[in-house]
Amino acid sequence: MAEALLRVDGLEKHFGGIVATDGVTLEVAPGEIHALIGPNGAGKTTLIAQLSGSLAPDAGRILFGGADITAMPQHGRVRAGLARSYQITSIFRRFSVRDNLSLAVQARSGSSLAFWRPVAAETALAEEAGRIAAQVGLGDRLDAAAGSLAHAEQRCLEVGLALATNARLLLLDEPMAGMGPDESQRMIGLIERLRATVSVLLVEHDMDAVFRLADRISVLVNGAIVATGTPAEIRADADVRRAYLGDEVPT
Amino acid sequence: MRRALTVGVLLLAIAFPLAMQAIDQTYYVTMASRILVYALAATSLNLILGYGGMISFGHAAFVGAGAYTASIMIAEGMPSAWIGWPLAMAVPALLALAIGAISLRTRGVYFIMITLAFAQMIYYLTVSMKAYGGDEGLTLTQRATLGFGLDLKDDATFYYVVLAILVAALFLVSRLVNARFGRVVQAIRENESRMEAIGYPTLRYKLIAFVLAGALGGLAGALLANQNSYVNPGILHWTESGKLMIMVILGGVGHLYGGVFGAIGLLGLEEVLANHKFAWLAALYPDYQQHSLLGVGVAMLAVVLYAPQGIAGLFRRGKDG
Incomplete structure (x- = not known):
């Protein structure tokens, strides 16, 4: 082996x-x-x-x-x-699906000690988040608040968050x-x-x-x-x- | 629409001293300055309490450290605001770094208690500073000097300086909370363990936010000392921390203008209750002017029950539910 x-x-x-x-x-x-x-x-x-x-x-x-x-x-x-997902769903319930995933992308792409530039203007983060959302079957739910998703969708986002860490x-x-x-x-x-x-x-x-x-x-x-x-x-x-x-x- | 409203309010704020001079009521300019200073202090607390979810019960320590730093600089013969005020931000920032590095490792009620304990320690430290008045406090022989022909002894000038600083601080906070850093801090408030699990060293981000809030609170303290031409340990007392918390909750936790609304609401309410006789209220409760805090308590109850998003939340209704 x-x-x-x-x-x-x-x-x-x-x-x-x-x-x-x-x-x-x-x-x-x-x-x-x-x-x-x-x-x-x-x-x-x-x-x-x-x-x-x-x-x-x-x-x-x-x-x-x-x-x-x-x-x-x-x-x-x-x-x-090395990233994990949780048995009991642990997501950012008040954030949109896109923001959930782009947070995980942000953690591995560049410094988060940026105090001035609006993060919403960073299209690269949003695009990568969209790609991962599509991968876990949430491609059409990007703007939904994570807390409003159905249980199974939340489980997909849960795995998506781990996946988004690359x-x-x-x-x-x-x-x-x-x-x-x-x-x-x-x-x-x-x-x-x-x-x-x-x-x-x-x-x-x-x-x-x-x-x-x-x-x-x-x-x-x-x-x-x-x-x-x-x-x-x-x-x-x-x-x-x-x-x-x-x-x-x-x- | 939103921008137009902001500009409109700002124009009113600029015109305010002129209007008060015209009707010969300059007392209100002093009072408005005081409200703006507290708005700055409450905004700095809102950064950690509202956006960061860190319920700090010791914010008066940073405000007080700033006030004392600025006052001691004047007492020691260095009245320039360009030296004194940056120092009045640096000292509380260092203090926040030390306090935060320890207390941010705790959660919930423990964090509330440990920040309170640290603040009380700083409070007793100022009481024991005999060289600077001890518990009698320190009277300033002059206000800070600013140059450019600006005289801070003039109430209208002081008002404009405070207004400019508050507007700059609000602009800074609005950029910050929408930038990468701000989103990280808000996400930590939402779900800290998940933030660790997607790769964020959360303590570091919380500590940076804590230090920024300490620095901004210190600047408010420097302004407060200058306005009063006096500082005493009372500014660091835990009731002052509580007052700032009440402002944030009253104004709107995690709303950009929460601190501003809260300062206007609380200080305005205190002023009205203490200085105006309401016949119907006196009939209901004859001693109400001696117990104006009772009115504040009733207002807090109303906010918690009917407007949990605070005063700022009332303006947002319909926007995001």
Whole structure:
């Protein structure tokens, strides 16, 4: 396998007596869609928080593109190309879709210590925002306030914000949360198209999506990775079936 | 239309001292200057409180530091406004840098309390400055000198200088909030953790806004000291911070003219309640002139209940819902 884009080594996080992350070791290869599955409370979101930099691990290392980013603040990791989306939608509700996305574009294009020139006059930002909006299916909603969008549209904007950072690796935390079947299909299509340009660590409960999209799957139970393998291997793994998949495994 | 209204109001403001001289009511020129100075101070607070969502309960510290800096410069024999006033911005800016670097790491009620605590520390510092009057305060032997044949002792001249500074500050703020920096600050107010997650070091931007607000507040303080020809620690008291907050909330949180409307509203209300006898109000509540703050409280209640966007929000109705 090629040099890993993301390498997590012995990551640990405790909250009092509770072990939320228990020696997690994980690799995401360039161009890979790597799914992270596990029952509720397994520590998936806690792991994402540590990878993205909003939560400091107690032990272990995180390497991104070969560099140790364990102590790097979140905004630094985003600049390095590691961006996340949230399970609970976190957008700028009073801003238009265009302004939401162009904020993310602005973060990576030039200094934001500009005090005089109206940002609305920066057509390059707006154009790039429009391009990303079209990519996530919001091309005709640019002027709508983000808070006024339908739930599924907000979920698309959520992913769009992460995408707009021009990340090399996206940490997508349950992008299909709360979506209907049709909307989920559209999100699956979107992530499938991302495959060409960006790597993805995908946390998802929708097993249909996971088995269709993932190149490899890691299974997290009680904070520890109990199995990693191709979809076929995971499907066949007796421990995984017992611990998590149950009857949900597509046959 | 909007621009025409702005120009119209500005022309009225320019004509105001002439009109007052014509009817021999120059007292109102002094009062108007005072309102404009507070409008500047409230505008500087609105930059962080309204646009940045940083509920600072210590803004009087910056206003006071500016007032003391400007006064001490005069007391030490350097009355030039061209030296004193920039210093009266630099000292509060440095103070804001230090206070902000610590307090901006906290959130919510903790931020309110820590800014209040810092401001009270500066307040007691001025009380203990015996060389400059301590709690008795410092009387200025003269006002700052400006050159160009402008005499700040003349009430109309002082008014025009304050008006020019306020207009310049409002123009600056209007550019700033619509520029990249301003959008970042407003987005941090909306959703700070998401701003971190799309690559912004949010503390840095908040701190810069905090420092800018401190500098602008300091300039207002310098003007206030010059107008009163006197400064005492009372200018740094926490009730002054509260007064500025009331102005911002009354005028319109996060509206360009919120500070201006708030200063006019609050100081105007105080003036009217304290100096004019309303028979119906006296019948209702005989002591109301001794308790003019009660009237302010009622006005605040009305704003919070019926006009949460403040006075500025009333003018915007229909524009953006």
